Amino acid sequence: MRLSTSEIWQLVHEERAQLADDLSALPTPRWETPSLCEGWSVHDVLAHLLDTALAGRLAFAWSMVRAKGDFDRANENGVRRYRHTDPSQTLAAFREAGHLQRTPPAHRATRLVEAIVHGEDIRRPLGIEATYPSAAIHEALNYQLRTTVSFGGGRERAQGVRLVDAATDQTWGTGPEVTGRAVDLLMAVSGRPVEGGVLTGPGAPHLVAGR
Known part of the structure; x- marks a missing residue:
């Protein structure tokens, strides 16, 4: 059964808050741990999550214009924009943005995919265990299975x-x-x-x- 818009956003907000809690005591050197995203540290991935939490349709469109239509370049630009020198500032900004309900021109389930998959991109290299509601993972998996690579x-x-x-x-x-x-x-x-x-x-x- 597909989740409603309000149910998806509730799960996204819960996952953002849990990730912020999980990283709240992370020692500074460990923020440079390589994530599961090739070429990105766990700090970079959190900056990307902050970028996507803040970016609505208009901001996404402008990011693609600045990147000349290159999606990967737009993501890199977003990481540079929101990655603070002090990881605790990036984390604080992410926590503050956790309640937002902004999306690019894509299905709302993409926010749930990002929250879980990028959450694991950060947690697994750090050895942090997490549990997720079955409904959240199933919704994310349903989306990934109907979307091309x-x-x-x-x-x-x-x-x-x-x-x-x-x-x-x-x-x-x-x-x-x-x-x-x-x-x-x-x-x-x-x-x-x-x-x-x-x-x-x-x-x-x-x-x-x-x-």
Whole structure:
């Protein structure tokens, strides 16, 4: 069942607040830990999350104009704009922006994808464990599965396999099964590395190789 707009925003706000809490005592040197986003530190990813929390449709359009239509360059520009010298200032600004409901010209579920996937991009290298409501992960996974890789989704990666959430038995797709935690399925579909053995079943090698 699809979540309503208000339900999605409530989950996004909760995830932003939880990430801010998780990072509140992070020692300064650890902010430069490489994230799961190639070339970005965990501080960079938080700056990106701050950028996307602040950017509505008009701001997004202007960012693309300044980047001459290059989406990756626009993201890099946003990181430079909102990454404070002192990580605690970036974190404070992120916490302050956590209640906002701004989106680029894209489905609201993208904010939930960002909150969870980028949250894990930060947490996993730092060894921070997190739990997420099944409804939040399922909504994010549904979006990624219907969105092409070229638009930030993961539809092609999951083609030809059947994903199974081990906790709820919720399934997506057809083909050889890939079973695991929903968050690990989401990360793999989103092109992120997952530890060996966390996804099982005959379709797991195909999904992991597809990143």
